[in-house]
Amino acid sequence: MTASRPRRPTSADVARAAGVSRATVSFVLNDTPSQTISPATREAVLRAAEELGYMPSPHAAALRSGRSRLVLTLVPHWASSPTVMRYLELTGSHLAEHGLLTATHIERSAPLRDLLTAVHPAAVISLVPLEPDESDLLARAGIAEVHGYIADFPDKTPSVTLNQQHMGRAQAGHLLDRGFDRLVYVSGPRIGHPVRPAGRLEGARAEAAERGSLPVVAFSYTDTASLDAAIATWLGLPGRVGVCAFDDDTALEVLARLREHGTDIPGRVGVVGMDDIRAGEFSEPALTTIRPDLGPQARAVAHATLSALGISVDDESPVGSTTAQVAAVVQRATT
Amino acid sequence: MTASRPRRPTSADVARAAGVSRATVSFVLNDTPSQTISPATREAVLRAAEELGYMPSPHAAALRSGRSRLVLTLVPHWASSPTVMRYLELTGSHLAEHGLLTATHIERSAPLRDLLTAVHPAAVISLVPLEPDESDLLARAGIAEVHGYIADFPDKTPSVTLNQQHMGRAQAGHLLDRGFDRLVYVSGPRIGHPVRPAGRLEGARAEAAERGSLPVVAFSYTDTASLDAAIATWLGLPGRVGVCAFDDDTALEVLARLREHGTDIPGRVGVVGMDDIRAGEFSEPALTTIRPDLGPQARAVAHATLSALGISVDDESPVGSTTAQVAAVVQRATT
DNA sequence: CTGAAAGCGCTTACAG
DNA sequence: CTGAAAGCGCTTACAG
Structure with missing residues (x-):
């Protein structure tokens, strides 16, 4: 040495x-x-x-030029699905094409205020709404706030939200296609997870209404007993019952209880999940599900970020109301 | 305006x-x-x-003082489990106690080199080994590299690696406790995922050896046909077969095939997974699994980071060879 | 087409 | 105990 x-x-x-x-x-x-x-x-x-x-030196460059090339995405700690990961990756790739680099912060390990003493991004993308004081903080620091929500939230400001309705439509549409005429929408307890099924339910209802089908009934359960009660209700309905589950985990729980009841699947009841997790392939029967495609959402949020930073994009794809393909049906044995 | x-x-x-x-x-x-x-x-x-x-201004402070308070964790895009997320969160909390703030970068959205033009952390924590040129880059930029591996990798430099052996031991130990005397270790195709079951297998073998049990046989399959072939081999074995699966997804796939074969579970064959994913609760039969605790690993990697940055810690917990509780058995119906 | 100079907002010896 | 001053490594008018 x-x-x-x-x-x-x-x-x-x-x-x-x-x-x-x-x-x-x-x-x-x-x-x-x-x-x-x-x-x-x-x-x-x-x-x-x-x-x-x-x-x-990024510090010197940012200090002198007054702008940073870093975009920080705030991720709630419960949002750890492969789908969200893919969304972050895609968004990062889009922004990288325009010279912006991305990092993410898992929320709750430290308050935003502290984080901003260590890093000063040009923009912050939030996957769920920020607290008002957090938004204030960003505004005061001159950091653009971009809403790239992965779920439905009441929000007055412009935001890019994953098209939940489209996802609900895909579930309902598939069940209707497969001859299930009594549709129910079921969601379970979402532990530490503020996502509400409102948008998906709405989409399922819109799809059923447009097809002149019977109205979709919503159920939400908190434990096995209340799920069993819901199932008993469905089984009292005439016709073939089609269950749209909020996500694959919910679908698998419903399936487990239906097995317990000895229900004929998919003869009497059909089930469609959402997310296409690996385990759905191995359930009894194998779960039909919807694989969401967050590509359009990633593109939209990248656009929103670039425009918030005043970076012009020649690409003509519009932000917001995307009608692109956002979900694909993965059909297995439950429908 | x-x-x-x-x-x-x-x-x-x-x-x-x-x-x-x-x-x-x-x-x-x-x-x-x-x-x-x-x-x-x-x-x-x-x-x-x-x-x-x-x-x-973080930029001005860092520029002048020559040090940053940001720690960046590099996360491979396939590492999206709740367990990893929790690990990141815990590590972040520990570092926050010492004034360090954490952000993560999902790998592959942009090369590390580009990322470092936008952000200059004090240290980088890598969950999997970096390429040699990436390590060079960090060294040249004066950024500490901390190895906080979440899997087994051949690595000559000091690193904090999740105790895979302990996890394998927990699986084997439980099966042995439950009276399964022929142990097999099975791993499936790991799509875009370099994690190898070597450490867990080793742990399972060590546990079996110490208990004077029969040696653990390793199987790895690439598709349903090869899994079925493996299962046929197990079923030819005398005694009660205990299957340690690399993870819960693998366990659920094995379970699906065993059901297909009409195997008596847990009478003839027992299965234990790893991770405690939600879906395991709803399989047929419900899956026994191991819930890893990344707390000790998070503490160790936070320690390693602080010491790499020359920050003294009064806490006496040792880095590296942790003998703390790192896994809990979640017993359900497959054992 | 190129260079000398100012200055971004901090921190840190140093002098009082 | 407090302040005046230098300087971190860049970028960017500005003058040539």
Whole structure:
């Protein structure tokens, strides 16, 4: 250990090595549009930067330019599904195409206020609504707040919300297609999880109404006893009962109870879940479900972020009311 | 919109309002240990900061002090389980107690190199090993690299790795307790997922050996046909077969095939999963599983991070070889 | 097309 | 106990 730890190279080092000024280094490395640089100079700067292993300091750049290229996504700790993960990944890819980098913060490990003393993003994407004081904080810090909600929340400000109705429509539509004429929508206890099935239920109802089918009845249970009570009600209904479950976990619980009751599935009752978790493939019977596609949502929220930051996008895809494919039916043995 | 957008207050504004210098503001707000501040001055600064809604600029602070208070965790996109999420949350809480804030980056949305142009953390925690060039990048940028692996990887550098052996031991131990005397370890195809069951298998073997039980046989399957072949082999074994599954999804798939074969569970074959996912509660029969506790791992990785950053911790809990409780048996109907 | 200079908002020796 | 001043590493008008 005789060699002293080498100081990290700065743009001044690159400038010296390339025989140019620091300004020129900055122009080359940032492709500053208002500047034209001779190919020879550009080449020299690039080579020097490469050889020195130069990495610009994000702190200095952000401090001087007054803008950051970081986008921070706030993720509630309960939102840990592969679907959400994929959503974050897709959003990150879209933003990366426009030079924005993404990081996420799992909420509750530290208050937003503290977080902002360590990192200062250009924008914050929230998957669920922020508290008013959190929004204030962002506004005061000059950080754009983008609403990229993954569920239904009452919200007056413009937001990109995953199309819950579309998902409910997909469930109801499939059951109707398969000849189930009495539709019920069932949701269970959502532990530490504020997502409400309102949008999906609405979508299922709209689908049933448009097809002239019987109205969809909503059930929510809190424990096995109340689920059993709900099931008894369904089994009292005439015709073939189609169960839209809020998610696959709920569907699997319903299925377990229906098995217990000895119900004929899918003869008497059909069940369709939501999410396409792996376990659905191995249930008895194997669960039919909907695989949501968060691609359009990711695109929309990336758009919203870019526009909030004043970055123009040539892509013509509209933000908000996307009518794109957002869900695919995965049919197995329960329908 | 007549009022011009107010400039974000700086420490100079606070100093002016409090009638002190900027240095004093910094001393008060950072509780600089080498400085003693009169209560009156302290009070005045705090009040002024509060009234102005002052938030210090992380960029300026980091640039000047040369250190950041941000820790970035790199998460592979396939690691989306509630368990991992909880691990991130716990690690974040521990670090927050020492003034460090955490963010995570879902890998693959952008290369690490690009990410580091937008954010400059003090340390990076990796849940899986980094590429050599990524490690180089961190070293050159002066960013500490902490290995907080969630699985077994060959790794020569010091790292905190989730105790996989302990988990395998818990599975084998439970099956042995329940009277299953022929143990097998089964793992399925891990889609885009480099985690290998080596450590868990080893743990199961060690447990069986210590108890003087028959050696544990390892199976890995790639599709239904090869799983069925494996099952046929097990069913040819004498005695009661105990199946340790790599995770609950695998266990549920095994269970589905065993049902198909009409196997008596848990009479002839017992199955224990790993993870305690919700769906395990609703399988036929309901799945016995192991709930891993990542608390000790989170504590250890937080320790490792603090020590890499030269932050002393009074807490006496040792890093590395934790013998703490890291898994709990959740017994249901398959054992 | 290129360079000298100012300044972003902090922290930290240093002098009082 | 407090303040004046330097400087972290960039970017960006501005002058040439």
